[in-house]
Amino acid sequence: MAIAMRYAIDEHEAADILGHAFVKMFRSIHSYDASKGNFHGWLKRIIINESLDHIKQRSRFTNLELENAEEPSVNNSIIETTDAADILQLVRQLPRATHAVFVLYAIDGYTHKEIAAQLNISEGTSKWHLSEARKILQQKINAIRS
């Protein structure tokens, strides 16, 4: 549920994603191969794929290329002192595509190449979305400090 919560914009969408992901899991349980990975990782992948399908149905990914971008300066102490639910709300305020790229990259550890393959976009577009997410989050976190 926590995985679906990161990608969804509210609890109801997260529950919907989780339900669909479990149905997929039950239908394809015969294809699970324990030698390729543990069950938790397999189920997590199903939930993330279902979340991305939801996002792709509801948003368009802007095809913008970005090779290099400046890393934003964010005071870590602000994040540490901020409540987890508020941090989640900040992330959910990002545009859907930017939100998805940010969660995939920063939280679930996907590379730009993997994100590009998952979302059918270019790596440059994935980088652009990540840069956008960082800019927006920097502004919002700095707004909390002020």
Next chain:
Amino acid sequence: MNVPTPYEQLIAAKLDQVPVPDMSDSIWADIEMQLDAAADVPAKKVSLKYKVWFGVAAAAVVAALLWWYFAHKDHAPETPKPPAAAPVTNEPPAVRDSSISISPTKDPVIPRKIKKAASALPLDSVRIDSAAATPVLPPVKVDSLQKHKVDIPDVDLYMAPVQPPPPRGRKPRGVKGITDDDYKLSAQKDSARKKD
């Protein structure tokens, strides 16, 4: 750019601490409903498949029946038409001075060959109804020119009015040629003879 920044790692750690709402019941109900719906889908597909087959079979039967009907309709013998009633010829009014005398009689008409007068009739004008087996004669016309040139002997030409054939199923009563008057007996004459 390709490495998560420290604050992103902090955000990831914070998101793992997000409390998860207790929606397990509704989620499981949703899962159950989806699985039940998925189980119903194959049954519906089978019934639809059978419906399609029944429809195709019914269409084939209808097409075969139509083909059979039209194929036999073309070769079916035509039903004989009921014999038409013999037309009544319009007779010209009888003229006393004419050589042609028409005596009315109620006997059935038997066509006679007219010796010379018949030659005056065009062959095209005589039509014979094969079904009724009775000749249909046009009204007799007297050729005045031919009358003056050639001496036509007196011929008794009987042109009786053509009566429609008696209705089928009824036989004529009595003996032909004997009427009810022939059976009248006068009792007085017979009694007088005996006295003599």
